[in-house]
Amino acid sequence: MEYQLKLNELYENLTSCTRGNILKDEPLKNHTYFKIGGPAAIFAEPEDTEDLKTALSLIKKHEVNCFIMGNGTNLLVSDCGYNGIVIKIGEKFNYFHRENNIVTAGAGVLLSVLAKYAAREGLAGFEFAGGIPGYLGGAVYMNAGAYGGEMKQIVKSVKCMDSDGNINIFSNEDMEFAYRHSKVSDSEYIVLEAELELAPGDKDEIANLIKDLNERRISKQPLHLPSAGSTFKRPENGYASKLIEDAGLKGLIHKGAMVSDKHCGFIVNIDNASCEDVLELMRIVVSTVNDKFGVKLEPEVKIVGTKL
Missing domain, CATH: 3.30.43.10 (Uridine Diphospho-n-acetylenolpyruvylglucosamine Reductase, domain 2)
Known part of the structure; x- marks a missing residue:
């Protein structure tokens, strides 16, 4: 009360x-x-x-x-x-501009929009992010990546606010980037904007690479169904999706949730799934893969208000 x-x-x-x-x-x-x-x-x-x-x-x-x-x-x-x-932290933090090879962008800019902007400006290095559906703030927070690229390769500095409202500016080194992790992950810091250091490139080549990567993504991932992207982190020396498929879990359904039959790395919402439906399916996957291969998969999806 x-x-x-x-x-x-x-x-x-x-x-x-x-x-x-x-x-x-x-x-x-x-x-x-x-x-x-x-x-x-x-x-x-x-x-x-x-x-x-x-x-x-x-x-x-x-x-x-x-x-x-x-x-x-x-x-x-x-x-x-x-x-x-x-x-x-959304649309009100949606801004970006360039100075030479440095693009400064707010945390609420969509990665796809930023990638297209970089292509139009003839700036290379951000192509990998063109198909990631999140905002820049979240991408920096978790060091998002795809197709061999990740945020740590291009972030020059990050402006954050702490819980007291103080502004902090962290260099790339300060950010302590690691696989799907950074200094601000699970911390009090809120990403406000980032400086991205890109490289001069050919506009058409950059745009074509973004297009090719997006086509690959569309052909291989279940983008037609609600999900949170890759459900599990990549384990050492392997891929979560391969382990899940090799464990015979492709297409496994639990109530409203399913291990995607298009890409086993995704758990998708096929019929008004509840959070508990997804969590229970995740538990089945973690347990089965661990029993068969001795590998403990860790969630890449961020779970809020409950636990796996």
């Missing part, structure tokens, strides 16, 4: 003190690519950096749980939702 009062007070304060969109009991399934997730007690979309700073100050004052999200492409949210505030 006391926590509910804090939530109510926070909602009232945010409504009066910030300029962004503030919603109550907003279904998170409307904000995730998996189309799964119960309500966030409060859902906020800050108008700008100052708005975000004000929101963080109020959250700290009221001692309410907080989760930061981007485009929701890599999230599996509990059916119970999130009993706190979810802050979406």
